[in-house]
Amino acid sequence: MTGAKRLGRPRAVDVAVGDDGLPVAFGQTRVESVLEDWLVEDRWWSERPVRRRYLELVLENGRCVLVFRDLISSRWYSQRG
Amino acid sequence: MVVCVLLKRLPLIAALGGARRDLIGQPVALAPEPGREQRVGEVSPAAEAFGIVPGMRVGEALSRCPDLSLMPADPEATRDYWTAMLDRLESLGAAVESDDPGVAYLETRGLERLHGGHLEGVLAAVRRSLPSAVRLGAASSRFAAYAAAMHAREASAVATVHAGSGSRVSGAGAHPRGSGGRRRSAAIVPEGAVRAFLAPLPVGLLRTRPGLEELPEMLERLGIHTLGEVAALPPSAMSERFGHPGLLALELAQGLDTPLEPRRPLEPVLERLTLPDAALGPQLERALELIVARVLARRERRGRSLRKLALSARFVEGGTWRISIPLRRPTADAGRSQLALAPRLADLPAPAESLAIEIEAFGPPAHDQHALVEDPGEQRRARLGEAVRHVRRAAGQDALMRVLEVDPDSRLPERRAVLAPFPEERR
Numbered sequence: 001m002t003g004a005k006r007l008g009r010p011r012a013v014d015v016a017v018g019d020d021g022l023p024v025a026f027g028q029t030r031v032e033s034v035l036e037d038w039l040v041e042d043r044w045w046s047e048r049p050v051r052r053r054y055l056e057l058v059l060e061n062g063r064c065v066l067v068f069r070d071l072i073s074s075r076w077y078s079q080r081g
Numbered sequence: 082m083v084v085c086v087l088l089k090r091l092p093l094i095a096a097l098g099g100a101r102r103d104l105i106g107q108p109v110a111l112a113p114e115p116g117r118e119q120r121v122g123e124v125s126p127a128a129e130a131f132g133i134v135p136g137m138r139v140g141e142a143l144s145r146c147p148d149l150s151l152m153p154a155d156p157e158a159t160r161d162y163w164t165a166m167l168d169r170l171e172s173l174g175a176a177v178e179s180d181d182p183g184v185a186y187l188e189t190r191g192l193e194r195l196h197g198g199h200l201e202g203v204l205a206a207v208r209r210s211l212p213s214a215v216r217l218g219a220a221s222s223r224f225a226a227y228a229a230a231m232h233a234r235e236a237s238a239v240a241t242v243h244a245g246s247g248s249r250v251s252g253a254g255a256h257p258r259g260s261g262g263r264r265r266s267a268a269i270v271p272e273g274a275v276r277a278f279l280a281p282l283p284v285g286l287l288r289t290r291p292g293l294e295e296l297p298e299m300l301e302r303l304g305i306h307t308l309g310e311v312a313a314l315p316p317s318a319m320s321e322r323f324g325h326p327g328l329l330a331l332e333l334a335q336g337l338d339t340p341l342e343p344r345r346p347l348e349p350v351l352e353r354l355t356l357p358d359a360a361l362g363p364q365l366e367r368a369l370e371l372i373v374a375r376v377l378a379r380r381e382r383r384g385r386s387l388r389k390l391a392l393s394a395r396f397v398e399g400g401t402w403r404i405s406i407p408l409r410r411p412t413a414d415a416g417r418s419q420l421a422l423a424p425r426l427a428d429l430p431a432p433a434e435s436l437a438i439e440i441e442a443f444g445p446p447a448h449d450q451h452a453l454v455e456d457p458g459e460q461r462r463a464r465l466g467e468a469v470r471h472v473r474r475a476a477g478q479d480a481l482m483r484v485l486e487v488d489p490d491s492r493l494p495e496r497r498a499v500l501a502p503f504p505e506e507r508r
Contacts, residue, residue, distance in 0.1 A: 004501040007484065008494040040492050050493060066494075079494050 010077035015067060023057055023067065026078075030060040040068075056081075082189045082200055082272075083341065085226035086170065086207065087216040087233075088163075091183035093123035095159040096152045112151035113139060122154060157393055157401035167344070169210045173203075176343035178223075180291070186223050188341050204267045217267035222338035225275045228286055229268040275336035280309030287311075287330050296326050308334040352376045353437035365426045365436065366419075372438045373418050386411035386444035392422050394433035402429060411444020469505050478502075 016025040023031045035056040042050040051071040058064055066081045088094075093111055108131060111122025119139045131146035143149055163182040170177045174195050175187040189203045196202035204217055218229025270278045284297040284306060305311055311319075312334040319327035332338065352375040354368050376387075388411045393403040408421050422438070472480050481503040488496050 004485065004499040005482075006495050007498045007500055010495060042492060081494055 008080045010068070010079045013067065013076055013078045015069075015076035023055060023076075026057060026059055026065055026067065029063075032058045032060050034058075035064070082219050082221060082269075083223050083226040083338075084187050084189055084203065084207065085218040085220075085223070085230040086166075086185040086187070086211065087218065087227070087230040088166070088183045088212075088214060089216070090123045090125070091163060092154055092156075092159045093125060093152070095162055095182075096155045098155065098158065108133070108146045108149045109152055110135075110142060110149055111154050114154060121151070153400045155401050156403040157395070160403065164347070166211060170207065173206050173210060175207075176341070178341045178343050184227065186226065186341050187343075189219070200269065204269075208267065218270070219267065220270035220278070220336075221272050221275050222333075222336055223341060224286075224290065224333040224338050225270055225279055225336055227289060228279060228282055229270050231286070232282075233268040276309075276312060279334060279336060280307060280312065282308045284308060284311060284330075287333065290329070290333065293326050293330055293333075296323060296330055299323070300330075348381055348443075349439065350376065350379050350381045351437055351439040352379070353435050355435045356433060362426075365429075365433070366423055368436050369422055369426065369438075370415075370419055372436060373415050373422070376438050376440060377413060377415055377418070382413075382440070382443070384413075384446050386413045386447040387418060387440055387442075388444035389440075389442035390418065390422065391439040391441050392425055393437045393439065394429055395435045396431045397434045398431060400431070402431075402433075404428065405441060407442075408444075411447075413447030466505050469503055473505075 014027055015023045018024045022034055025031060035058055037053065037055045040050065040052045040054060044050075049072070052068040053071060054066065054068040056064065056066055065078055067076055067078045069076050093109065096111055097109070106127055107125065108128040109125040110128050110133060111124075113119045113121065120136050121133065121139055121142045123135055124133050124142075128142075128146060128149060131149070133142045133145055133149065139151070159182045163179070167177050167179055167185060170185060170187060174192055177185050177187050179185040187207075189200055192203050193199055196206045200219060204219065207217060208215075216230045216233040218226045218231070218233055220226040220229050284300045286297075286308065287293045287300075288297050300306075300311065305314075311330055314331060316328060316331055319331045323330070352372045354372050354375075356364075356368060376382075376390075387408060389405060389407045391403055391405050393401060395401050404425055406421055406425060408418070410417075412418060469481055479502070482500045483503045484498050485501040486498050489498070491497050
């Protein structure tokens, strides 16, 4: 039997951003609006610090998705909140 | 007030037995217990003069004194002797605490009225009921009473320790009984003088308290040599540097201590089996099986379960061995008791002539019979467990999982929960 698996692991996604740095497309789907955004800084005392800018997006198809930009690697990820 | 009854070197005296008078003046130490670390136990005064202290490595002790004799311990004799002493103290009406053979504590509150209405009366009664080699110390705390007893010198008096006199115990008049033989004094530390009495004493005294064995060395390395210096330290600093042991040491040095926990009167239930020959492995296990059955059949058990047992043996070539075994769960089941005891037979260091089991503590009444009506929750869990096993057999080991919250308040979603295998309930 396998052991425990973490839930809600981040998945890398393609996010297109506008001139203001905010997402305009999530994959092939246009972003309708940004509901909320916040910053998470954690484990800054360790060798693997976490710096993320989270955004809660409403897509044009009505879906709500949670994405974040890793401020260290500058890559975009989606995550289940 | 707390009275400390101290009989120094009791395990060594018991081990020397009849040869005590001849050997106690020579460098003698208790040999390490079989299977334990190679360190000497109690040492005779002559061995002490060579710088040998209890707990020293055997190699170091022998290099300090090549003539040092190592005596095997006799825990059975020690225990029998000390139990008789405690029984005598209890016959005075005292509730006695004793975790180690050779040291006992009793609270005089409630006892003084029985013995003249004053502390000296209690001490005189204790003195009359015990051998003359016993040292007595009285103080408001257990630790201070022990320190007082340690420093009670040969004298013919009940001595009172004055504030600031430290380990000096001043004699005050003739002993009330006026016995011709030398008797040790009883050192009394008055209520308000405890802290001052402890102040000049070395921090090494803390070593006698379980859990503080390592602390004196660390304190000395930091330049703290006396209990007075410890008592003056701020609690926050002690707590930060040493944790709970530090706070305990601080309280002890300030003359505070935890209340006594007197022993419960024992109900001796012992079964011994003499072995025909020097028995080994399976034969010993058979003997054990028989003794366990006999112990469980004793009327004194009165349906109670067993919580703590002592397994002991007498060796063909003299000497004894004893080990206390607390059971993980109180039981009156022969199989479980034997399961707990049998592995310890392998620790027997020499061929045994007899094997014994003593009940050291009883548990609650045994409920070994099955319930008349089964608990519905238990049945449900059993059915669920069966279903889980079926599903896993059909769909693989990872077919049934459950969400386990590990850090639900984490700001990082991936740290909040894990998917873990669903546990199988077994009956």
